[in-house]
Amino acid sequence: xxxxxxxxxxxxxxxxxxxxxxxxxxxxxxxxxxxxxxxxxxxxxxxxxxxxxxxxxxxxxxxxxxxxxxxxxxxxxxxxxxxxxxxxxxxxxxxxxxxxxxxxxxxxxxxxxxxxxxxxxxxxxxxxxxxxxxxxxxxxxxxxxxxxxxxxxxxxxxxxxxxxxxxxxxxxxxxxxxxxxxxxxxxxxxxxxxxxxxxxxxxxxxxxxxxxxxxxxxxxxxxxxxxxxxxxxxxxxxxxxxxxxxxxxxxxxxxxxxxxxxxxxxxxxxxxxxxxxxxxxxxxxxxxxxxxxxxxxxxxxxxxxxxxxxxxxxxxxxxxxxxxxxxxxxxxxxxxxxxxxxxxxxxxxxxxxxxxxxxxxxxxxxxxxxxxxxxxxxxxxxxxxxxxxxxxxxxxxxxxxxxxxxxxxxxxxxxxxxxxxxxxxxxxxxxxxxxxx
Amino acid sequence: xxxxxxxxxxxxxxxxxxxxxxxxxxxxxxxxxxxxxxxxxxxxxxxxxxxxxxxxxxxxxxxxxxxxxxxxxxxxxxxxxxxxxxxxxxxxxxxxxxxxxxxxxxxxxxxxxxxxxxxxxxxxxxxxxxxxxxxxxxxxxxxxxxxxxxxxxxxxxxxxxxxxxxxxxxxxxxxxxxxxxxxxxxxxxxxxxxxxxxxxxxxxxxxxxxxxxxxxxxxxxxxxxxxxxxxxxxxxxxxxxxxxxxxxxxxxxxxxxxxxxxxxxxxxxxxxxxxxxxxxxxxxxxxxxxxxxxxxxxxxxxxxxxxxxxxxxxxxxxxxxxxxxxxxxxxxxxxxxxxxxxxxxx
Numbered sequence: 096x097x098x099x100x101x102x103x104x105x106x107x108x109x110x111x112x113x114x115x116x117x118x119x120x121x122x123x124x125x126x127x128x129x130x131x132x133x134x135x136x137x138x139x140x141x142x143x144x145x146x147x148x149x150x151x152x153x154x155x156x157x158x159x160x161x162x163x164x165x166x167x168x169x170x171x172x173x174x175x176x177x178x179x180x181x182x183x184x185x186x187x188x189x190x191x192x193x194x195x196x197x198x199x200x201x202x203x204x205x206x207x208x209x210x211x212x213x214x215x216x217x218x219x220x221x222x223x224x225x226x227x228x229x230x231x232x233x234x235x236x237x238x239x240x241x242x243x244x245x246x247x248x249x250x251x252x253x254x255x256x257x258x259x260x261x262x263x264x265x266x267x268x269x270x271x272x273x274x275x276x277x278x279x280x281x282x283x284x285x286x287x288x289x290x291x292x293x294x295x296x297x298x299x300x301x302x303x304x305x306x307x308x309x310x311x312x313x314x315x316x317x318x319x320x321x322x323x324x325x326x327x328x329x330x331x332x333x334x335x336x337x338x339x340x341x342x343x344x345x346x347x348x349x350x351x352x353x354x355x356x357x358x359x360x361x362x363x364x365x366x367x368x369x370x371x372x373x374x375x376x377x378x379x380x381x382x383x384x385x386x387x388x389x390x391x392x393x394x395x396x397x398x399x400x401x402x403x404x405x406x407x408x409x410x411x412x413x414x415x416x417x418x419x420x421x422x423x424x425x426x427x428x429x430x431x432x433x434x435x436x437x438x439x440x441x442x443x444x445x446x447x448x449x450x451x452x453x454x455x456x457x458x459x460x461x462x463x464x465x466x467x468x469x470x471x472x473x474x475x476x477x478x479x480x481x482x483x484x485x486x487x488x489x490x491x492x493x494x495x496x497x498x499x500x501x502x503x504x505x506x507x508x509x510x511x512x513x514x515x516x517x518x519x520x521x522x523x524x525x526x527x528x529x530x531x532x
Numbered sequence: 533x534x535x536x537x538x539x540x541x542x543x544x545x546x547x548x549x550x551x552x553x554x555x556x557x558x559x560x561x562x563x564x565x566x567x568x569x570x571x572x573x574x575x576x577x578x579x580x581x582x583x584x585x586x587x588x589x590x591x592x593x594x595x596x597x598x599x600x601x602x603x604x605x606x607x608x609x610x611x612x613x614x615x616x617x618x619x620x621x622x623x624x625x626x627x628x629x630x631x632x633x634x635x636x637x638x639x640x641x642x643x644x645x646x647x648x649x650x651x652x653x654x655x656x657x658x659x660x661x662x663x664x665x666x667x668x669x670x671x672x673x674x675x676x677x678x679x680x681x682x683x684x685x686x687x688x689x690x691x692x693x694x695x696x697x698x699x700x701x702x703x704x705x706x707x708x709x710x711x712x713x714x715x716x717x718x719x720x721x722x723x724x725x726x727x728x729x730x731x732x733x734x735x736x737x738x739x740x741x742x743x744x745x746x747x748x749x750x751x752x753x754x755x756x757x758x759x760x761x762x763x764x765x766x767x768x769x770x771x772x773x774x775x776x777x778x779x780x781x782x783x784x785x786x787x788x789x790x791x792x793x794x795x796x797x798x799x800x801x802x803x804x805x806x807x808x809x810x811x812x813x814x815x816x817x818x819x820x821x822x823x824x825x826x827x828x829x830x831x832x833x834x835x836x837x838x839x840x841x842x843x844x845x846x847x848x849x850x851x852x853x854x855x856x857x858x859x860x861x862x863x864x865x866x867x868x869x870x871x872x873x874x875x876x877x878x
Contacts (some may be wrong), residue, residue: 221847225580261786268651268786303851304571380608384588469572469589471579480558480588490591493758495569495783495852500760 108484115479139158151511161293161306163245164282166198170231172239175355181235191224191231195246200524202287203278205479214275220247222307227357250305250498255279256288259497270497296505299470301487305498310506316386316481317455317464323390324397324454329447331394332401333436336443338404341411360399367396368460376464384464387477392460397450405444410441441528448521448525452472458485484510544719556607559587559828563597563614566643566708567814570848571614577847578680578835584828589614594708601817602627611822611829615815616708618642624876627819634820634873638833639864642813642854644778644803645713646790653770654694656686656791661807663793664721665689666698667752670746681747701755701762702775703748712737712812714744714776720809763788778803778811779852803854804844811854820871830871837865844874 130269157282172179175189200206203215221261223246230244231237251270254260256279266273282288299309339356343349371392381388412435420430461467466486474481484506510526538662549858561571568591579586592600594615601613602623619637623762647658658789662686664877667672672676703710722743723729732739742870746752753878754763759776767787774788778798802808816836823829833840842848844855 098802108600222580264786270783272787303569303576368692382592382608465590465592467591469568469575471576471586492760493565495779496760 100224104145111141112402115213124141126286127200144364151504151507155501155506155508157257158296158501158505159293160257160290161295162256163289163291164199164200164252165243165287165289166195166246167241168194168198168227168246170194170237170239170242175231175238176235179236183232186232186235186238187228189228191227194497195219195223195227198244199246202282202285208441210490211274214272215242215278218249218252218275218278220249220304220306222302222304230247245289247295247306248288250496252279253306254498256283256290257501259501267498268340279313296502300467300470300473301493303469303492303521305496305502307497308502310484310487312470313482313487313506315474316389316470317483319386319474319477319481320393320454320483321451323386324393325451327390328394328397328401328450329361332398333405335398335442336402336405336409336438337431340406341435342427357397360403364396364457365462367392368463370395371460372463375511382478382480384468384470384482386474386481387476388464389461389466389481389483390477392393392464393454393457396457396460397447397454398452400450401443402525403410404449405439405443408442408446409435411442413439438530443526445521448524452517452521455517456485456510458489459484461486472485484513537656550650557827558585559612559826561585561587561611561612561614561816562600562610563587563590563612563816564594564616564708564814565591566594566616566684567614567640567816569779569851570640570814571816572855573830573848574836577841578828578832582828582831583834584831587828588611588623596622597625601819602630602632603775604630605632605821606824607821609819611699611819611826613817616712616812618813618815619817619874619877622878632819632821634691634871635869636818636820636833636868637874638759638816638818638837638868639856640814640836640853641848641856642803642806642811644798644808644854645709645716645799646778646781647717647773647793647799647810648781648788648790649773649776650770651787651789655694655771655789656691657795657812658791658869659690659720659724659794660674660687660717661724662690662693662721663717664743665725667700667746668718668721668743669747672727676727678742681749681751681872683685683751696771698751698753699753699769699772700775701753701765701772703759704754704756705878709775709777713810714746716810716812718746719743751877767834772854775778777852780850799853800849804857818868818871820873821872830869833868833871837861837868 132173133164174194175191176182176186196219199215199219199474200212206215226247249257251260252275254264255271255276258268260271262276279288295307296309298311299307300312301310302308314490329366335356339349339352362368371388375391376383381391416434417430418436420434422428425433458466461483466482467490468480468482469490471479472479472480488503488510490507491506558577563571563595568589570591574611575587575589578584583584590597590610591798594617596611596621597613597615598701601610603609619635624635627633647656649656649665658766665681666683666686668681671681675678678756683698685695687695689698702713715770716846722739728743731742754771755765755774763773763780763784766772773791778790781788781798782800796802798808798810803811818829818833838846839861840846842853842861846855849855852868855861
């Protein structure tokens with residue numbers, strides 16, 4: 096009776112297996128559809144990432160090279176060191192601008208018109224004399240000789256060489272005049288123009304001249320800010336998590352604190368900036384635009400992230416560890432510090448690194464505390480005026496000069512590289528120290 | 533380990549806090565984002581060519597800068613405020629209240645606001661009236677009353693203009709450029725209606741609301757503070773017009789063209805001679821009480837007001853600053869060097 100033979104009429108009651116069989120096709124189709132949607136979502140996400148990266152890298156990679164002009168500079172003794180004493184003060188104050196300009200002028204002996212000469216001189220960066228001075232100061236033996244020196248070119252020449260200014264456009268439609276293009280072509284034919292690796296980009300602070308602008312100042316600012324943020328927020332965060340998770344009594348107050356910590360993690364970062372302005376600058380009188388005040392704000396911002404990650408890490412340590420330690424006579428404090436904390440530390444570090452990565456990319460709270468500033472000098476401490484990498488990117492993106500477009504993208508590449516490294520470190524730390532039970 | 537870390541942190545924080553009251557040897561400058569490119573160029577040259585440290589320049593906007601500037605006298609307050617408009621009487625009073633009695637005003641030059649579109653589009657010849665009729669939220673209907681702006685295309689505004697949709701990208705209300713545009717272009721267009729001009733005398737509040745209210749129905753698009761972004765958007769959308777500072781137009785002449793306003797092209801010469809109607813003066817203000825306390829202020833002012841900086845051939849001109857006429861430049865430079873205190877602005 097359980098398995099009646101199929102009769103001629105289709106009206107017999109259907110068996111369960113038939114119902115299942117009939118719906119099977121539909122259920123498979125449902126699953127396939129779901130998978131397809133999943134694949135599509137992932138593909139879309141990846142496509143946007145690829146688009147972002149190709150856009151930034153294709154715009155930015157050229158900034159890692161910089162155009163230089165090779166000139167035979169006569170480092171005449173009479174101009175640099177007329178007394179012949181090799182006194183560094185005298186060497187430092189010499190007119191290097193004249194040396195470079197004379198060398199460039201030699202290349203174009205036919206040009207005598209004052210206006211045209213100005214155009215010729217404009218091919219060189221206004222930072223070129225300073226770079227030559229540094230070169231001579233480093234090696235005073237060069238004085239009195241004629242050297243083939245690679246001199247930094249102006250940003251407009253740089254853009255022309257890199258093809259970002261169209262040579263064939265009408266003169267009124269571009270920044271560089273026809274004469275300049277003719278001169279540059281001549282120098283190119285003589286092999287006097289070349290692109291070199293852009294060390295200035297990594298060793299100098301910012302500048303209003305794109306060819307002299309570098310990210311060293313912003314990088315150091317970010318470094319000091321993050322270091323202090325880590326030093327402040329990690330111990331406080333871990334301590335708070337340890338207390339809340341292991342020692343605090345479970346009552347309404349601790350519930351309230353927990354809810355508040357979770358809420359703080361979701362507060363928009365600009366709010367922390369306002370808080371920093373009111374409390375740290377307004378009340379405590381900390382100086383504006385310093386890594387110190389930035390780090391204090393970032394600390395408050397990253398604390399919830401670290402506390403939450405640390406609590407999760409503590410929760411994942413099996414109770415048997417605690418019980419065993421307590422069982423052989425360790426005090427609760429010893430149990431925590433000798434046994435639980437070391438096991439939970441990888442998870443806590445991961446949380447801290449992710450919090451730091453967020454702090455590295457943050458600009459909104461810094462708006463309020465004076466970090467959106469033009470600061471040329473590279474900071475050497477927590478109390479020097481500084482800016483940070485994302486702010487530098489913002490400021491460059493806002494500059495009218497064409498050459499800042501590629502530099503903005505290049506700075507973004509550097510920032511992304513650091514974020515990637517930090518996240519990689521988090522993954523590796525977890526892999527290396529993670530214990531599974 | 534935690535204990536040592538916490539101790540280090542506390543020691544660090546304390547030492548940092550205790551040193552902050554020390555004297556400062558860098559000039560602090562705050563203020564307008566329009567003056568920022570010029571101020572930073574001078575700051576950098578000043579740092580490079582003198583033995584003083586490079587001044588710190590913050591871009592806070594004119595209003596924000598004035599607030600910081602007039603917050604007090606002392607090393608923790610800024611020394612110089614940049615402004616893309618003249619200091620207001622209320623701001624001057626704030627400064628007086630905190631003891632910053634003597635303030636020197638330095639007018640540095642002009643900045644034009646360009647109305648531009650992509651090279652591939654038609655070169656427009658607009659009037660202030662056209663701009664007002666295209667962008668105002670409410671426009672007069674001729675019977676002394678106002679209607680929500682019905683104009684959809686430029687042809688609706690003025691039959692001589694092309695039949696394209698009105699689409700203008702411009703700065704948000706927080707921007708000084710927007711303030712200047714409202715004041716110079718929109719109010720200028722407003723004043724071409726006699727009844728509105730009369731309104732200014734009878735009900736100034738209403739006049740401001742009517743003349744400075746920009747459309748919110750999508751014809752005027754707030755494009756953020758980043759003028760480079762507006763340039764990019766104009767290139768990809770030839771129907772759109774953009775509103776931004778003249779220096780961006782100058783740097784992108786291969787991609788965009790400035791529309792004529794009241795028949796005048798936006799060029800260096802027309803803005804300098806005030807023939808171009810949408811241009812404004814730029815300023816910076818010096819707190820005289822800080823001169824002598826903070827090293828280098830006098831020298832910085834001397835650098836800023838030297839002809840190699842702000843002259844028509846100077847490096848600020850390369851950055852897009854429009855110089856003052858020769859006579860005015862000389863007199864402003866003289867009073868700036870003498871740190872002549874300003875009187876209360878009206």
